Amino acid sequence: MQLGMIGLGKMGGNMAARLRDKGHEVIGYDVNPELRDVDSIAELVERLSAPRTVWLMVPAGEPTRNTIRELADLLDEGDLVIEGGNSHYRDDRVHADELARRGIEYLDAGVSGGIWGRENGYGIMVGGSAENVARAKPIFDALTPEAGSGFVHAGEIGAGHFVKMVHNGIEYGMMQAFAEGYELMAASGIVKDVPGTLASWRQGTVVRSWLLDLLVRALEEDPELEQLRGYAEDSGEGRWTVQAAVDHAVPAPVITAALYARFASRQEDSPAMKVIAALRNQFGGHAVVKKNTD
Structure with missing residues (x-):
């Protein structure tokens, strides 16, 4: 798959590297110019082919909220946002509703594995619709230790961050x-x-x-x-x-x-x-x- 990754710190950067190791195309953006592939989120969206999938790995709270708002203005109907940071599960409903008004899909993904995840794989806990989970499953399979292990579709929106x-x-x-x-x-x-x-x-x-x-x-x-x-x-x-x-x-x-x-x-x-x-x-x-x- 092709994926946009926003946030290339200790977790996001290693996740992007693991995905590339598994053959996926990752276009990354970070506030640190030394880490990013593109100079803005707008440029990242332009580089992705529709329907787009964008994964967020930015700090919870205002950084995530601001990024969601920016993506809502840039993405098109049918695109998918995966929020992989440690946001509060109640915020997921707000994010999903904001994006849904533009026809943009949403998944929340809890990610565990720390700095060892690139080598060992990550635990991925996802909330959202079965259709969107199936759409992003190749990404989840690449991130987890083995295809199917370390992954759970925990429930509807918010369930991933709750667990x-x-x-x-x-x-x-x-x-x-x-x-x-x-x-x-x-x-x-x-x-x-x-x-x-x-x-x-x-x-x-x-x-x-x-x-x-x-x-x-x-x-x-x-x-x-x-x-x-x-x-x-x-x-x-x-x-x-x-x-x-x-x-x-x-x-x-x-x-x-x-x-x-x-x-x-x-x-x-x-x-x-x-x-x-x-x-x-x-x-x-x-x-x-x-x-x-x-």
């Missing part, structure tokens, strides 16, 4: 569990080879996973993790997952706790922990560790 949101929420919980296990073993004084223990879990155990493989790799590069700060951002999907759990009255304590742990990581001197220390001192006479103001 990607839940996927990332689960990822938060798994990462937090590995992090806590690592810290507990390191603090025990009993376990003398924490990296080796984690590496041994990669074979035969019920916790073996790609995340565990990546943790072992990180420890091989920096056994004490001395080059890192204990600081973790959240990209939005974790918050949206927790909010969706509240909206649907579904208990999600693990994902919620993992999200809050990321918030705590950004506090060099946690106000909440100060309150706990003060209260322990007030009711129990526990020693208070005060800051060194010298």
Whole structure:
């Protein structure tokens, strides 16, 4: 197939490269002149043969909304837009309706695989009509590890980004569990080879996973993790997952706790922990560790 790709960063650039490796023609645009094939989105649209397919891999929020608006003015009836960023699933209905007024089709696609996707393939989770999914299936087949594997048509518009949101929420919980296990073993004084223990879990155990493989790799590069700060951002999907759990009255304590742990990581001197220390001192006479103001 021929495909226009808007957004050629760490994900979009590798996806475009994998598609080209599989024999597809990709015309790419990015705000970075060093990465793009054309100088504008208008030129990208001109280079594509109708009916066109354009895949978006730009940041969620205003960048995506602005790009959708621009494409609505440039594309023709029967063209297809695939929104592959990490947008909120409720935004997909808005985007789809805006494009539908011009006769332009829409799919939302959650994409997982990170920087390793070019080599290993991506997980693709899609929302939209069966007709549009079938139309773009050669692209999905090229991006996934093997034709048919790692792909799901999850449901109607918004379903692709909803399941990607839940996927990332689960990822938060798994990462937090590995992090806590690592810290507990390191603090025990009993376990003398924490990296080796984690590496041994990669074979035969019920916790073996790609995340565990990546943790072992990180420890091989920096056994004490001395080059890192204990600081973790959240990209939005974790918050949206927790909010969706509240909206649907579904208990999600693990994902919620993992999200809050990321918030705590950004506090060099946690106000909440100060309150706990003060209260322990007030009711129990526990020693208070005060800051060194010298």
